[in-house]
Amino acid sequence: MNHIALSKAVDPTTGMRRRDVLLSTCSLVAAGIVATTVLTVASPVPAQGSTPPNILYIVADDLGWKDVGFHGSDIKTPNLDKLADTGVKFDQFYVQPMCTPTRAAFLTGRYPMRYGLQTAVIPSGGLYGIPTDEWLLPQALKEAGYKTALIGKWHLGHGKPEYWPPQRGFDYFYGALVGEIDHFEHEAHGVVDWYRGNEQVKEPGYDTTLFGNDAVRLINEQDPQTPLFLYLAFTAPHTPFQAPQEYLDRNAHIADESRRAYAAMISAMDDQIGRVLDALEKRNMRENTLVIFHSDNGGTRSAKFAGESEVKGELPPNNGPYRDGKGMLYEGGTRAVGLANWPGRVQPGVVDGMVHVVDMYPSLAGVAGAKLGKNKELDGLDVWAAISEGKPSPRDEVVYNVEPFRGAVRKGDWKLVWAALLPPKVELFDLSKDVSEATNLAEANPEKVKELQARIEDLAREAVPPLFIADVMRMATSTAPSTPEFYFINPD
Structure with a gap:
């Protein structure tokens, strides 16, 4: 077991190292930013067919752009590769440079600068969250008849219960509220951060595997007549770099210890994605399931943005040709690996135009037949025609x-x-x-x-x-x- 302990140099009042707070702030100030906005509200366009599609929305955590098989990595990701080969790959899929802002942008369809989540991530001691007057995507989908579930990482507010997933449109929640946990102990600063609904639970096991287990269970219990929105938000391959021994052994060809553990985390995530897809197949749900996959930001290339865990040596993520990584406004921090797959509805190919994560809100709402109107003015554009029909993306501007x-x-x-x-x-x-x-x-x-x-x-x-x-x-x-x-x- 590759186990890296959480740093003990933590201010007990804040739950965060004061030095890291200052370093993070200074690093962000010294970095640089990119912005663009599109203010449109898309009309819902129901999908063809008798029932709205299931939506499986998978987000990786700090995954390098090149660290998937279909981008030429030495890390094998057969399940993601199959999704990419039989669906569309996004050539210019943009996210925010850090975790909290990207997840907020996805769930609101709005740039985080509009509601105060544009800077950094919510730290362990943070008492704020995504404002409760934002109408989130799961709320819109729930009104359209969907069962809504979040399995995995939240990181959009943990200090007050009104910010938690069950109060923000999710019928079901299982996972972690904060941004970084020990992957085996499910703890942050010695405090258990593992929830089912609003209840804290203590369970043994590797978090990636537990997320896969719970997603399979949820699918097996799902009424096929009710469409499912499953937001599967892995904590992999975010620091600390930890994985079960079988996955470390699978990546024994990688000499560097940190990169081997990082690769092992990706292997474990890919396996669980395969299990979830198999569960959909066995329930005869796969043909009517739209799958979206992307990372929340580029891979981490600077220790300033590696979180609160200790890291040794060169950070392992590879962002390919793109400059820098997580936390920065260059392409390496904001251009993420991404794909979409829906058998028979999304033909194999490449979406080569610009797409931003805020575009997922109106695009998915349209496919699902969900009504817009309770949301605030969207920055996202409906890019479904670019995904499903190969039409040009309507986006000509990106706000980083x-x-x-x-x-x-x-x-x-x-x-x-x-x-x-x-x-x-x-x-x-x-x-x-x-x-x-x-x-x-x-x-x-x-x-x-x-x-x-x-x-x-x-x-x-x-x-x-x-x-x-x-x-x-x-x-x-x-x-x-x-x-x-x-x-x-x-x-x-």
Whole structure:
């Protein structure tokens, strides 16, 4: 068993190392951001057929773009490869640069800057969450007759019960509330973070396997006449790099210890995805199930964004040709591996246009026949025709993120990354010729820089202040109880 202990240098009041809070904030300030917005509300377009499709939405945690078989990795992912080969691969699937913002963008269809989740992730001691006045995708699908379930990682608010999944549209929840847990002990800072519904539970086992077991059980018990929305949010391959021995042995060809454990986590996740697909087949549900898979951000290339666990040596994720990784606004942090698969409805191929995770809200709502209207104004576009019919993506702009200290936006092939604090840094790239973002064209194209900076400034005026910054200030002066357990209260 490859077991890396959680750091003990934790402030008991905040549940987070104060040094890491400051480092994370400084790292984000020093980095750079990209932003773009599209404000449209799509009308629902019911799917063809007698019943709405089941939706299996799978999210990996900190998976490198190149760390799947169908992108040429030495890590074998046969189940994901089969989904990719028989479905569509996303060539330009964009997410936010970190976990909490991406998950929020998916479930709201709106850029996180609109409700304060644009900066960093919700730390262990954080008391905030995705605002309760946001109408989430599971709420819309539930109204359309779906059974809604989240199995896996939440990370959208754990300090107050009103932020928890059962209160946010999920009929069923099994998994972890915070962002990083020990994969065998299911603990963060010595506190058990493992829930079924609103109840804390203590169960032995490797979390990836337990998620697969529970997803299979849920499918086996599902009434086939009721459509299912299953959000399967793995904690793999997020730090700490841990996996059962059988998966370490399977990846014995990888010499580096950290990368072997990281690869083993991916192997375990791929196996569980295969089990879930098999369960759908056995229930005769697979033909009417849309599967979406992507990572929540690029693979981690800097220890500043590796979480609260200790890491040794070079970080193992591989983002292929893309610059940098998690936490950064470059392509390596924001262009994620992704695919869609639905037998008979999605033909094999590639969606080569821009798609953003916010587009999943209106696209899935349309396929499901769910009504929009209770949601706030969406940034997402309905890209279902691009996925199912090979039509061009309607998106010509991507907002990578907008924060008080940085911003980044793409318009067509031009991308601007702007670190706004002193000393400021402006970088302009032509992604049609330079996906690695190696050549800064800002000095040679002052008008394009001016245009994209104006776009970022407009977006910044629409944004609300980051909740992370306010909460860091609260934690820095907190007199809360001396145990992080304070933040895992039972609503009953």
